[in-house]
Amino acid sequence: MSNQVCLIVGASHAAAQLSTSLRQEGWEDDILVIGDEPYLPYHRPPLSKTFLSGDKTIEELFIRPAAFYQKNNIQFKQGWVTVINRAQQTLTLSDGTKLAYDKLALCLGARVRKASLVGEELTGVHYLRNIADVQGIQPYVAKDKRAVIIGGGYIGLETAAALRKQGMDVVVLEMADRILQRVTAPELSEFYARIHREEGVKIYTGISVTAICGDGHVEKVLCANGVEFAADVVIVGVGVLPNVELAEEAGIEVNNGIIVDEFCRTNDPNIVAAGDCTNHFNKIYDRRMRLESVPNAGEQGKTAAATLCGHSKEYQSLPWFWSDQYDLKLQIAGLSQGYDQVVIRGDRDASRSFAAFYFKEGHLIAADCINRPQEFMLSKKIITEGLMIKPSRLVDESIPVKDLLSGE
Numbered sequence: 001m002s003n004q005v006c007l008i009v010g011a012s013h014a015a016a017q018l019s020t021s022l023r024q025e026g027w028e029d030d031i032l033v034i035g036d037e038p039y040l041p042y043h044r045p046p047l048s049k050t051f052l053s054g055d056k057t058i059e060e061l062f063i064r065p066a067a068f069y070q071k072n073n074i075q076f077k078q079g080w081v082t083v084i085n086r087a088q089q090t091l092t093l094s095d096g097t098k099l100a101y102d103k104l105a106l107c108l109g110a111r112v113r114k115a116s117l118v119g120e121e122l123t124g125v126h127y128l129r130n131i132a133d134v135q136g137i138q139p140y141v142a143k144d145k146r147a148v149i150i151g152g153g154y155i156g157l158e159t160a161a162a163l164r165k166q167g168m169d170v171v172v173l174e175m176a177d178r179i180l181q182r183v184t185a186p187e188l189s190e191f192y193a194r195i196h197r198e199e200g201v202k203i204y205t206g207i208s209v210t211a212i213c214g215d216g217h218v219e220k221v222l223c224a225n226g227v228e229f230a231a232d233v234v235i236v237g238v239g240v241l242p243n244v245e246l247a248e249e250a251g252i253e254v255n256n257g258i259i260v261d262e263f264c265r266t267n268d269p270n271i272v273a274a275g276d277c278t279n280h281f282n283k284i285y286d287r288r289m290r291l292e293s294v295p296n297a298g299e300q301g302k303t304a305a306a307t308l309c310g311h312s313k314e315y316q317s318l319p320w321f322w323s324d325q326y327d328l329k330l331q332i333a334g335l336s337q338g339y340d341q342v343v344i345r346g347d348r349d350a351s352r353s354f355a356a357f358y359f360k361e362g363h364l365i366a367a368d369c370i371n372r373p374q375e376f377m378l379s380k381k382i383i384t385e386g387l388m389i390k391p392s393r394l395v396d397e398s399i400p401v402k403d404l405l406s407g408e
């Protein structure tokens with residue numbers, strides 16, 4: 001058979017795994033990864049953590065070194081793909097280059113949601129999605145400089161922790177009644193609000209930003225209630241949108257993400273998709289979803305590679321996430337949406353180590369584990385295998401974690 005070409009668009013977590021897995025699954029022909037960023041695929045999570053706090057260099061962010069891709073004959077090209085022509089099986093790049101494919105993988109990821117605030121164009125106002133964004137923020141990071149963070153989700157809070165660690169004066173402004181409202185229970189929001197206040201971050205909730213002001217450079221943030229916050233730098237973290245337009249314009253089915261089945265197949269037999277850009281079915285929760293997480297990008301990358309090689313590797317992973325703030329390592333197993341009961345193991349009010357378990361109709365559906373890796377592993381097992389455990393048993397700290405299941 002003649003040489004087959006697999007093109008991968010997007011060069012991040014999903015693409016790094018997909019290209020590697022293609023070789024493992026036996027793809028012997030060409031693999032070319034096209035991404036717009038001027039780097040090999042790199043770990044994005046440290047951007048709001050150790051990279052922002054100055055504890056990691058760019059080289060330390062790379063998922064794999066250049067030598068790995070060379071050894072596996074995985075090629076990279078920097079460019080922006082503007083058109084997919086499915087009939088001709090070609091891609092067009094913004095500089096006019098045309099590339100032909102036999103198989104195509106879309107790993108387009110997500111981009112930041114713009115807040116569209118008056119004054120957003122001032123220097124010193126930043127979003128946070130890639131290395132360039134952090135490089136834009138870094139010149140303003142210095143002891144006693146003032147940072148205002150708009151948005152109290154995980155990225156906003158991780159950014160607050162990283163900047164506070166460097167002695168900055170940090171304010172977080174959240175429109176909802178509590179931080180992390182979209183993703184977690186009030187118990188967790190209260191806990192993180194307490195920790196951030198203990199660390200010296202000022203958090204304001206139920207507050208709406210109306211404008212960012214300054215003369216060329218940002219000077220202050222104005223809020224609807226008339227309150228103003230002085231700022232040397234403003235960081236906006238109000239969520240992301242999946243990059244679907246390229247696929248949509250080519251007639252690939254899209255609905256809050258590129259629609260894929262459990263084998264990461266789109267409605268075109270030659271095109272798969274993986275990572276933040278997809279909308280997929282999750283068997284454990286019996287519904288479609290779009291996830292923004294590294295583990296999901298990795299698992300879908302493996303599944304998509306298998307599919308392209310004609311193998312069958314069904315995607316059926318439990319969603320999981322993590323967040324690092326100060327000395328707190330939060331690990332989240334599953335999705336808590338729709339829970340009807342939450343119970344806590346450990347002392348949430350005074351300590352920095354506990355687990356919150358979410359139940360729905362008697363079944364454990366998710367767990368937020370703070371500095372509790374054992375509870376995290378146990379929760380993953382219970383949810384994935386559909387095991388039953390009583391809330392009263394989970395909260396009983398006299399029972400060691402390793403024995404929690406044996407009495408059930």
Ligand SMILES: Cc1cc2nc3c(=O)[nH]c(=O)nc-3n(C[C@H](O)[C@H](O)[C@H](O)COP(=O)(O)OP(=O)(O)OC[C@H]3O[C@@H](n4cnc5c(N)ncnc54)[C@H](O)[C@@H]3O)c2cc1C
Binds near residue numbers: 322
């Ligand atoms: C600051 C920050 C902290 C995070 N922390 C965590 C964490 O702690 N834990 C966790 O699980 N997840 C975390 N995430 C989320 C995680 O990084 C994403 O889930 C992951 O990056 C998704 O990988 P991906 O390959 O699907 O897409 P992305 O990483 O979004 O990469 C897609 C790439 O494709 C490029 N691209 C898109 N369209 C085109 C085109 N037409 N032509 C060429 N290139 C294109 C994009 O520019 C981008 O480089 C964090 C994200 C950020 C920004």
